[in-house]
Ligand code: SF4
Ligand code: SF4
C-alpha cells in the first residue's frame with residue numbers, strides 16, 4: 183500500500199504513518215520508535231493492564247497499546263515525565279513480587295528486568311513486600327512461579343491447549359487476584375508448546391523445565407543492548 | 421589532594437561483591453593513590469580508627485550484628501553505598517523471607533537431608549551468637565543509603581566507575597553493560 187492510505191501523526195516531533203485502527207504502540211514500532219510495553223504483544227488482544235506504555239496526547243495520559251492512532255495526532259513519548267512514570271511503575275512491580283534476579287532462569291531474557299535497565303532503576307523507592315505466593319511445578323514440562331508474575335495476562339490470552347485456555351485470571355471481586363494454571367491442560371503441553379508458553383510470559387513466572395541458564399551470561403537477549411534498541415535501529419520501510 | 425578514606429564491610433553477603441571489587445585488577449594501584457582504607461576486610465582493620473568519606477556495604481541485614489555494624493557505618497561514613505543485590509534487596513538470603521525462622525532452623529539443624537547426627541536435637545544457642553531477624557532486610561530499610569550499585573556481583577567496572585566518580589566528583593559513567601541485576 184502507498185503512504186497515502188496511511189494516516190499521518192507525530193511522536194515527539196517525528197512524522198509517523200499508521201494504518202487506520204492501528205494502536206499507537208504498534209504504529210510507533212513500525213516507525214522505528216520504541217514505546218515500552220509489558221502486557222502487550224503483537225497479535226494478542228490488548229489488555230491495557232500494566233500501563234508502562236503510557237503516552238501523552240492532548241495533555242492526557244493514555245495507554246498506547248489500547249489507543250488507536252488518529253489522523254494528525256500528536257503523541258508525547260520520550261519525555262522526562264513519562265520516563266519517570268515508567269520507572270516508577272517498574273519499581274512497583276519489583277517490590278510487589280519476589281524478584282531475585284540472580285537466581286531467576288529468565289534473567290537476561292526478562293522484559294521487566296530489561297525495562298528496569300532501560301530506565302536505569304538502581305533501587306525501587308518503595309519497601310519490598312516479600313509476598314508469599316505459590317509455585318506450582320506439577321506439570322512435567324513447565325513450572326509456574328507466581329512470585330514473579332506481574333499479572334500482565336499474556337498467558338491468559340496466548341496459551342491454549344486444543345483451543346482451551348491453560349491459564350486463567352482468578353479472584354475477581356475483591357479477593358486476592360492471581361493467575362491459576364489448569365494442571366491437566368498444562369500437563370498435556372508438548373515440548374514446543376511448553377517452550378512457547380515460556381516465551382509468552384514476559385518474566386520468569388512461566389518457565390520451561392530443564393531449559394534455564396541455557397544461554398551464557400553475555401549472550402542473552404538484553405545483555406548487550408537495551409530493550410527497544412532493535413526497534414530504534416530498524417530501518418523504516420514502507 | 422588528600423586521599424579519601426574508604427571503609428567496606430560484608431553483612432549478610434557472600435564476599436562476592438568484595439571479590440568483584442578486586443576484579444578491578446591492576447587499577448588497584450591507581451585506587452591506593454586515590455583512597456586510604458580504614459575498617460575493611462581488605463586491610464583487616466576491625467574497628468573504625470578515623471571518620472570515613474565513603475562506606476561500601478555488601479550484604480543485607482539478617483541478624484542483630486548486621487544491624488549494629490550497618491549503624492556504625494552510617495555513623496562513621498559521610499557517604500554510604502549499597503553494593504550488590506543483597507544490600508539492595510536482601511538477595512538470596514532473603515529467599516527465607518516467606519518462611520518462619522522456626523521452620524528455617526529446624527530444616528537446617530534437625531530435618532534437612534544434610535543434617536548428620538543430632539540426636540540431642542541441639543540448635544545453636546550460644547548467647548554470643550547474634551539473633552536472627554524475622555526476615556532479611558535491605559540496608560536502606562535500616563539506615564539511609566546514599567547510592568546503589570546493583571549486580572550479583574556488581575561488575576568491577578561499575579564499582580570502579582562509582583568510586584572514581586565519588587572521589588573525584590566527576591559524573592558517573594554508566595554504560596549499558598555495567599548495570600545488571602545478576
Ligand atoms: S522475572 Fe525478571 S525481574 Fe523477576 S526475578 Fe526473574 S529476571 Fe528478575
Ligand atoms: S504468568 Fe507470566 S504471562 Fe501470565 S500473567 Fe503472570 S507474568 Fe503475565
Ligand code: FES
Pocket residue numbers: 218219220221222229230231232233234235236245246247248
Ligand atoms: S503495554 Fe500497554 S498497558 Fe501494558
